[in-house]
Amino acid sequence: MRVSLVLFTRDLRVHDNPALRAAADDADRVIPLFVVDSRIVASGYPGGNRAAFLARCLADLDAGLRALGGRLVVRTGDPVRWVRTLVDEHAIRDVHLSDDVSGHAQRRLARLRAELDEAGARVHAHTETITAVAPARLSPSGGQDHFAVFTPYLRRWLETPLRSVLAPPDTVRLPGGLSPGALPGPEAFSSAEATAGTLDGGERAARTALAAWAAGPVDDYAEGHDDLAGDRTSHLSPHLHLGTLSAVEVLHRVGSRTPGAREFTRQLAWRDFHHQVLAARPACARQDYRPRGDRWRDAPAELRAWQEGRTGFPIVDAGMRQLLRQGWMHNRARLITASFLTKTLYLDWRAGARHYLRHLLDGDIANNQLNWQWVAGTGTDSRPNRVLNPLRQAERYDPDGAYVRRHLPELGEITGPEVHRPWTLSETVRSRLDYPEPMVDLAGARERFLAARR
Ligand SMILES: Cc1cc2nc3c(=O)[nH]c(=O)nc-3n(C[C@H](O)[C@H](O)[C@H](O)COP(=O)(O)OP(=O)(O)OC[C@H]3O[C@@H](n4cnc5c(N)ncnc54)[C@H](O)[C@@H]3O)c2cc1C
Structure with a gap:
């Protein structure tokens, strides 16, 4: 045998x-x-x-x-x-x-x-x-060991044929006399309690989610993916992270018929892109990919306010509370909250990445650390010093304020886009809200960051 x-x-x-x-x-x-x-x-x-x-x-x-x-x-x-x-x-x-x-x-x-x-x-x-295309399958023509820029990588990735999808084996039989051991409960991995309302895990839930996504919503992805309140992305990332779905099968199922499907496919290329960077530069989990001479501020109270979603900027706080409650955060909110930490507060991306990794169901070293570096401007972004203004982002991606009201119940009574600027409300209304004043002056913070990068 x-x-x-x-x-x-x-x-x-x-x-x-x-x-x-x-x-x-x-x-x-x-x-x-x-x-x-x-x-x-x-x-x-x-x-x-x-x-x-x-x-x-x-x-x-x-x-x-x-x-x-x-x-x-x-x-x-x-x-x-x-x-x-x-x-x-x-x-x-x-x-x-x-x-x-x-x-x-x-x-x-x-x-x-x-x-x-x-x-x-x-x-x-x-x-x-784990990835759709193996890191070693694509190498740049210049002889480097990986692609440092996404666009040429994407071009080559799109030309690369996917392997076919494999059926499960007919049988998997254990050798005799082997004790399987007990299945681990959550306490085997962490002593922290789970909150309610997170995504259901496991292969069956993942396959149901993929079938539902491929059956229609993906076609709307090109227009819908930045709509914070509409929440019109696939939510497949935790399944991809733990491999209850294979990236190859997701790509085969979704195809490339519609602009939505093509835009979605591009996001999966980002996933492979970050994996090939990390495969070649594993130290980038901790070290700057492109050092910018940063001397990050050390401000534990500010870091804590950001982690708890108490910065006084509702769009930032809504993202951070979504993370704590659901173990997930919309990509647009990830961009806004990460830019706020690294550029507005000028705190080290590693502290933000650690907090995300602890709480995100999809948190993985390649996507998390390299997206953090991208936002912090120490990674592969070709515009490393761009600073996202949280108020402009809020007006654009949560125009009615519905995302903020959903995640910040203390601001639930404020209707319309005013919810993004609670400091402009009357003294009487403000005194009723258990919500902090903005922790920083945005214009001054932007100057501080740009001066540090000069
Ligand atoms: C600071 C920061 C940290 C992040 N940390 C993680 C992380 O730990 N794990 C993670 O999977 N994604 C991470 N992302 C990328 C992205 O935010 C999530 O993949 C996405 O929000 C997951 O939601 P979704 O499945 O609905 O995505 P969709 O928009 O439906 O995209 C489909 C899939 O494409 C992949 N994808 C989408 N955007 C990216 C991206 N920018 N980089 C790499 N892959 C992407 C994911 O696997 C995702 O499930 C991070 C982004 C930022 C800005």
Whole structure:
């Protein structure tokens, strides 16, 4: 009897999963393993909502594997040590996993290779499982190791044929005598509580969401994606982050018939773009991609006001409260809140990125850190010193103020766009509101930032 092993990481699905398919094609018995990585848990970054979402995805993956005759095998500790133990116990020759780009993932793969080499087993790192197009498949004509600018990358990415979508394996059967271990609950990942009202996790919920999105709303994406109150984006990012959906399958399903579908496809190219930057420059998770000589201010009380959504600028505070409550934030609000932190307050992007990573269900190193760097002007943006004015952004993308009223109940009684400038309301109205004065003068803050960058 031949046994293979697939190590799940952030590819928590049975559909279109090249690592799982190869493991099942390879052998009569498969160990589908997930390891609660003690190092990630000890880093303390998953918040309550993320932990609950991940636990839900694992329970659903287990259900998907049971339907194929198997179970999810769960262990806690160091994934490399656990793989080695199981390889030795079951005389495994082939171990499959998805290739990933972060420094942590690259180091894990290198350690796995070294460890299994010693055990006489092979490691197969499957590409185009997490991204649609593998980072190494596209390289710039100038001989650089990655694309530093999005537009030429996009051109090449659009010309690259997608691999086909894979069906789930017919069966996944465990070797005898192997205890699957208990499925982890949210407490295995974080001691923080989840809030109500977050997205449902797991492959079944993800596939339902994709089917609904592809059936119509995507066609409206080109006009609708910046409408804060309308919330007309796909909300697929948490599913893509944990791999309950494959990016390849999303692209096949959505196609390119309409301007909406083409604009949406372009967003998925941004996702691959950031992954290929991080694959080549894993240190960019912490270091400036393009250093600008910044000497960021140190102002813990200001950072706290931003984190809690108490800056006195309703459009900023609405985004930050949405994040805390739902574990998600609209992309336009991410741009506004990140620009406010890094340019208006001139605080370090790393502090903002850390807060987002703790709370975002979709928070991942490639998209989060590199979007933060893009906004901070230390990344790949060709206009690094642009500063978003939160009031102009509010007027343009939340013209009636509905987004702000939805997320800031204390301003719920203020009708129309006046909600964006509560400081202009009468003294009587203001005294009734439990809402702070603006924490900064926007014009002065802009000058401070531009002077620092000169
Ligand atoms: C400061 C900042 C931090 C961010 N952090 C993350 C993060 O941790 N994880 C994350 O997935 N996205 C991140 N984004 C990108 C973007 O905001 C989210 O992907 C998007 O809001 C998710 O909502 P959606 O699924 O409805 O997106 P849609 O608008 O429906 O887009 C479809 C998909 O395209 C991808 N995508 C869209 N915009 C981007 C982008 N700018 N960069 C990379 N991929 C993109 C996502 O996978 C998304 O699900 C960040 C953006 C900013 C400005």
